[in-house]
Amino acid sequence: MSVIDKNHTDRYDTPEEPFALDINDLGNFRYDMQHCIKCKGCYWVDHTYMPGVHHSVRCPSNLWKEFDSYCAAGKMRIGLGMLDGKVEWSDHLLEIIYACTLCGACDVGCKRNLDLEVDLTLEAMRVRAVKEGAGPLPVHKDIIKKIEKTGNCYGASADRNGWMDADVNPAEKADIIYFVGCSSSYVNQSVPKAITKVLQSADVPYMLMKDETCCGNIPFSVGDLDTAKKIAEANIAKVKESGARVLMTGCAECYRMWKVDYPKLLGIRTDELGFEVKHFIEVADEALAEGKLKLTEPVNRRITYHDSCNVSKTCDPWEPYEGKRGWMGCIEPRLDRRRGKSGLYDQSRELINAVPGIDFAEMPRKKENALCCGGGRGAKQAFPEMAENAARDRIEEVKFVGAGTVVSACPWCLSNFSETAARDGEKIDVLDIAELLAMAVK
Amino acid sequence: MSINKYAYEAIKAVVGEANITDDPADCMGYRSGPGGYESGTGYERVMTRLPGAICMPRTTKDVQEIVKICARYDLAFVPYSTGFYGPRSHPHLDDELIIDMKRMRDFEIDAEHFFITVQPGVVYSQIQQECFEHGAYVVVGGGGAQTSAVANLLNDGWSPLSFRVGLPQRRILGLEMVMPDGEIVKFGSLADSDDPFWGEGIGPDLRGILRGYTGLLGCLGICTKMAIKTLPFQPVVPEMQGVSPDTSLKLPEKRVKWINFTMPSLKSIEDAHIMLGNAEVGGAITKVPTFWRAIAKASCKEEFWDLWLKETEESVANFFLVRVMIIGFTSEEQFDYDYNVLTDIITELGGKERRTKPSDESWFKNADSAGMWLMTGSYVSVDYVMDSFDQAFKQGPNYRDLKDKYTPPLMPDCKDLGWFQSCEMGHLGYYEYLIYWDQREDTNGMDQFYVDSAKMNVRNGAYPALLSSHQPLYLTGPAYGPNYHNWILGLKKIFDPKWLSHPPLPLAHDEFCRRAAWMHDIADWPVPDEFPYPDSLKKKMAAAHGDI
Numbered sequence: 001m002s003v004i005d006k007n008h009t010d011r012y013d014t015p016e017e018p019f020a021l022d023i024n025d026l027g028n029f030r031y032d033m034q035h036c037i038k039c040k041g042c043y044w045v046d047h048t049y050m051p052g053v054h055h056s057v058r059c060p061s062n063l064w065k066e067f068d069s070y071c072a073a074g075k076m077r078i079g080l081g082m083l084d085g086k087v088e089w090s091d092h093l094l095e096i097i098y099a100c101t102l103c104g105a106c107d108v109g110c111k112r113n114l115d116l117e118v119d120l121t122l123e124a125m126r127v128r129a130v131k132e133g134a135g136p137l138p139v140h141k142d143i144i145k146k147i148e149k150t151g152n153c154y155g156a157s158a159d160r161n162g163w164m165d166a167d168v169n170p171a172e173k174a175d176i177i178y179f180v181g182c183s184s185s186y187v188n189q190s191v192p193k194a195i196t197k198v199l200q201s202a203d204v205p206y207m208l209m210k211d212e213t214c215c216g217n218i219p220f221s222v223g224d225l226d227t228a229k230k231i232a233e234a235n236i237a238k239v240k241e242s243g244a245r246v247l248m249t250g251c252a253e254c255y256r257m258w259k260v261d262y263p264k265l266l267g268i269r270t271d272e273l274g275f276e277v278k279h280f281i282e283v284a285d286e287a288l289a290e291g292k293l294k295l296t297e298p299v300n301r302r303i304t305y306h307d308s309c310n311v312s313k314t315c316d317p318w319e320p321y322e323g324k325r326g327w328m329g330c331i332e333p334r335l336d337r338r339r340g341k342s343g344l345y346d347q348s349r350e351l352i353n354a355v356p357g358i359d360f361a362e363m364p365r366k367k368e369n370a371l372c373c374g375g376g377r378g379a380k381q382a383f384p385e386m387a388e389n390a391a392r393d394r395i396e397e398v399k400f401v402g403a404g405t406v407v408s409a410c411p412w413c414l415s416n417f418s419e420t421a422a423r424d425g426e427k428i429d430v431l432d433i434a435e436l437l438a439m440a441v442k
Numbered sequence: 443m444s445i446n447k448y449a450y451e452a453i454k455a456v457v458g459e460a461n462i463t464d465d466p467a468d469c470m471g472y473r474s475g476p477g478g479y480e481s482g483t484g485y486e487r488v489m490t491r492l493p494g495a496i497c498m499p500r501t502t503k504d505v506q507e508i509v510k511i512c513a514r515y516d517l518a519f520v521p522y523s524t525g526f527y528g529p530r531s532h533p534h535l536d537d538e539l540i541i542d543m544k545r546m547r548d549f550e551i552d553a554e555h556f557f558i559t560v561q562p563g564v565v566y567s568q569i570q571q572e573c574f575e576h577g578a579y580v581v582v583g584g585g586g587a588q589t590s591a592v593a594n595l596l597n598d599g600w601s602p603l604s605f606r607v608g609l610p611q612r613r614i615l616g617l618e619m620v621m622p623d624g625e626i627v628k629f630g631s632l633a634d635s636d637d638p639f640w641g642e643g644i645g646p647d648l649r650g651i652l653r654g655y656t657g658l659l660g661c662l663g664i665c666t667k668m669a670i671k672t673l674p675f676q677p678v679v680p681e682m683q684g685v686s687p688d689t690s691l692k693l694p695e696k697r698v699k700w701i702n703f704t705m706p707s708l709k710s711i712e713d714a715h716i717m718l719g720n721a722e723v724g725g726a727i728t729k730v731p732t733f734w735r736a737i738a739k740a741s742c743k744e745e746f747w748d749l750w751l752k753e754t755e756e757s758v759a760n761f762f763l764v765r766v767m768i769i770g771f772t773s774e775e776q777f778d779y780d781y782n783v784l785t786d787i788i789t790e791l792g793g794k795e796r797r798t799k800p801s802d803e804s805w806f807k808n809a810d811s812a813g814m815w816l817m818t819g820s821y822v823s824v825d826y827v828m829d830s831f832d833q834a835f836k837q838g839p840n841y842r843d844l845k846d847k848y849t850p851p852l853m854p855d856c857k858d859l860g861w862f863q864s865c866e867m868g869h870l871g872y873y874e875y876l877i878y879w880d881q882r883e884d885t886n887g888m889d890q891f892y893v894d895s896a897k898m899n900v901r902n903g904a905y906p907a908l909l910s911s912h913q914p915l916y917l918t919g920p921a922y923g924p925n926y927h928n929w930i931l932g933l934k935k936i937f938d939p940k941w942l943s944h945p946p947l948p949l950a951h952d953e954f955c956r957r958a959a960w961m962h963d964i965a966d967w968p969v970p971d972e973f974p975y976p977d978s979l980k981k982k983m984a985a986a987h988g989d990i
């Protein structure tokens with residue numbers, strides 16, 4: 001006799017509740033919101049990795065404003081209040097919801113011990129804000145209009161391929177299609193230049209997308225799923241048309257969009273996209289392992305690495321889910337929960353450590369415990385002070401380990417760190433990992 | 443809902459605009475539950491209310507001024523360090539002020555004299571790392587390294603690491619309190635110097651008004667600073683390893699080791715606890731609930747149930763495992779010596795060493811207590827007590843039998859005997875009984891079991907931890923005092939005549955029992971017709987909870 005039978009199953013009357021991992025309906029996450037235990041694993045660095053009394057927080061939102069409402073524990077409670085009609089839309093509520101980089105730190109922190117879907121809940125709150133006409137914020141609406149008009153989130157009318165100089169030699173046809181992204185195309189042009197230099201030096205053929213447009217990160221992140229879905233469909237069609245096997249990005253935000261959020265928007269699994277999604281660091285690391293990428297030129301610097309959120313805690317592949325929750329909250333069918341285990345932690349460190357002359361120092365908050373730079377998911381555009389505050393805190397950590405250079409794998413981190421460092425008169429260098437590798441190839 | 447606007451403005455002038463809010467969304471962000479400790483219980487549903495405002499002081503002076511403003515405006519407040527302790531950390535009246543202590547995070551370490559001084563915003567894992575780096579360790583409460591050390595020591599403070607210095611009171615040194623009228627009282631040697639080394643100080647030991655066996659849950663003022671005793675460890679800093687969710691501390695092989703032993707009987711486990719204490723070796727010895735092993739093995743809730751449903755009452759009754767930690771405090775040789783003594787004891791008792799991971803996943807620096815909620819979603823400990831071994835060993839069967847009556851809604855646990863361990867180098871036993879349920883069930887049975895367990899302890903003459911603020915005071919006070927309820931209520935009258943510090947504690951559970959209809963049958967002890975509240979509190983209670 002099973003334990004349940006022995007203990008009078010008939011006397012347990014746990015309801016069976018259908019639910020799906022679908023952010024279109026916040027109600028799907030009622031159980032998760034009801035079961036947040038205020039342990040604040042979403043706020044603190046994993047306690048095993050707690051470095052002491054400094055550098056101990058992992059939530060950029062709650063680092064900026066310290067009321068509990070700004071950490072996931074508070075947001076889960078507010079989400080429940082939204083669902084039950086107990087909180088009304090206000091500018092302040094929108095700030096709580098949107099001054100958050102959806103960095104995923106809370107999600108991995110929570111899933112260290114529990115099975116709660118925090119990240120999806122936060123996304124679903126934004127979708128609800130949009131559906132109810134409260135969101136997104138005016139600055140986000142403006143960006144969405146720009147994307148619709150110009151195909152990029154800056155509203156720039158210049159040629160998207162303006163970054164290409166004479167040294168850039170894409171193939172007409174290749175297995176890899178390099179999706180450059182808005183930030184690299186217009187603001188951080190040194191990044192695609194470096195990426196293409198590294199690929200070319202390692203003899204890794206790549207092609208570029210014809211008529212590339214924005215990946216849709218900001219519309220998706222602020223909850224405008226209709227716009228994001230249209231963009232996803234158009235972009236996926238372009239890759240299919242190109243015949244590429246691998247879609248490569250050099251931007252962590254684009255990477256997550258392609259790998260996780262396009263499938264999420266389309267209701268398919270990541271491996272049903274019809275092509276693989278890789279970040280440049282995966283491609284470069286493979287080339288390094290195969291001996292094709294030769295890093296020979298010394299770079300004599302003490303550097304540290306900032307794990308950009310979307311190549312670390314948010315990038316587990318996506319799998320749609322529909323099921324039922326019953327006895328003691330167990331779900332059926334089973335679900336391999338996304339706990340942020342697919343981070344590209346080793347690849348980036350292997351690459352950096354392969355550069356001769358590098359004196360590499362880890363920051364106390366590393367890998368899944370890294371504090372987000374504050375620059376992603378449309379949060380900086382609406383709340384620049386929050387973004388600066390996060391970058392400033394991280395720059396302190398860079399200095400704490402005695403590094404003069406911080407390297408990341410996302411042009412949005414590059415911008416946010418460089419802008420904050422410049423504003424504060426900090427004497428640190430900020431580099432994309434591709435730029436570092438480009439210095440080390442002949 | 444909001445607090446008096448003049449009070450709000452006055453507090454704003456103290457903490458600054460950025461550190462006070464009465465925005466409804468912020469207040470909702472601070473609500474009690476519905477998940478967490480005591481989640482979905484009647485106590486939580488009946489007794490807790492949304493705050494009217496939240497403020498975040500930075501200094502003792504800020505706290506003092508805030509409390510004085512509260513006194514001036516008759517504004518009830520609740521101190522809140524991390525808020526992890528469920529409904530007991532949240533307002534029980536409408537329009538109450540949460541004083542969130544998280545910005546108070548000063549930390550000092552005196553490595554030479556083995557103590558630290560902290561404010562309430564500092565959590566154990568932070569302290570532990572700082573201690574490790576100075577060859578010391580702090581006893582992290584079993585509630586987890588994510589709790590405020592100050593709040594934990596004010597109220598609880600036990601852990602398997604209590605083997606050496608168990609009694610939490612002994613680890614509290616000098617401290618500073620802002621009393622409910624705003625007066626600052628310094629305890630221990632802080633009373634007449636800046637040196638907090640002595641908890642006792644001159645004159646009567648004031649720690650007695652801070653806590654007895656357990657604490658007062660914030661109903662007699664706010665602790666703003668506490669010096670805490672640390673213990674000598676060994677010099678190697680444990681290495682942090684793994685990627686979430688598989689993170690742990692790698693223990694230095696020749697200095698710290700957890701070892702699991704299978705034993706032939708329950709009696710042999712009990713004997714191991716006593717004998718290890720007598721031999722004065724080791725850092726911890728414990729027998730934990732059997733289902734915790736399934737939590738540790740499971741990667742998700744469903745897998746836990748797959749594993750646990752394979753167990754039977756018989757398999758659980760015949761599973762004998764004891765977990766011991768040895769520490770080479772002074773040298774590798776001493777580590778070897780302790781290991782040899784330990785294996786002699788275990789061999790004599792017929793036990794066998796099992797392969798054990800060379801890492802710590804829980805007690806030193808972790809917060810895996812959050813995993814408690816993995817199984818069912820809802821949890822509370824109904825008892826935790828340091829007592830004679832004899833008594834600690836008896837509690838398991840007592841609770842097991844009582845719990846059967848309340849299963850369901852409580853989780854089927856195959857009649858597990860709960861958790862016991864040795865404290866104070868084997869001079870004291872420790873017993874804890876934990877219950878789990880799904881809060882989507884009808885949870886009245888859980889509320890009843892909680893109080894019924896106190897009645898059981900009264901009947902058996904067992905000394906339970908959850909007295910005063912956690913259980914009905916009019917039940918436990920006369921039974922154990924026979925007048926300690928009068929003593930606490932007398933203190934309350936002297937130090938907090940307006941009952942502003944976390945009302946209606948220490949009578950909150952009494953209130954719950956008289957307000958929740960499903961508690962009426964079980965609440966058969968005498969209570970006064972009127973609780974000794976000041977008139978202002980009577981009005982506030984009626985406004986928040988209705989007339990009796």
Ligand SMILES: Cc1cc2nc3c(=O)[nH]c(=O)nc-3n(C[C@H](O)[C@@H](O)[C@@H](O)COP(=O)(O)OP(=O)(O)OC[C@H]3O[C@@H](n4cnc5c(N)ncnc54)[C@H](O)[C@@H]3O)c2cc1C
Nearest residue numbers: 523524525526527583584585590593598599600659660665
């Ligand atoms: C899963 C779980 C297991 C547990 N197991 C154990 C265990 O094995 N050992 C153990 O020792 N404890 C245990 N506990 C108890 C628990 O760890 C509390 O002691 C701890 O949570 C208190 O710290 P906090 O930061 O959560 O406090 P909070 O939730 O902020 O406050 C707890 C109480 O103290 C009051 N308070 C907070 N700060 C102050 C202050 N500065 N001055 C005055 N009053 C204040 C609050 O009003 C509240 O009543 C357990 C709890 C849980 C949830």
Ligand code: SF4
Nearest residue numbers: 036037039040042110
């Ligand atoms: S880690 Fe999860 S359960 Fe814990 S407080 Fe954060 S959201 Fe809630």
Ligand code: SF4
Nearest residue numbers: 059100101102103106
């Ligand atoms: S996603 Fe990041 S910023 Fe947002 S609540 Fe979670 S940890 Fe904080």
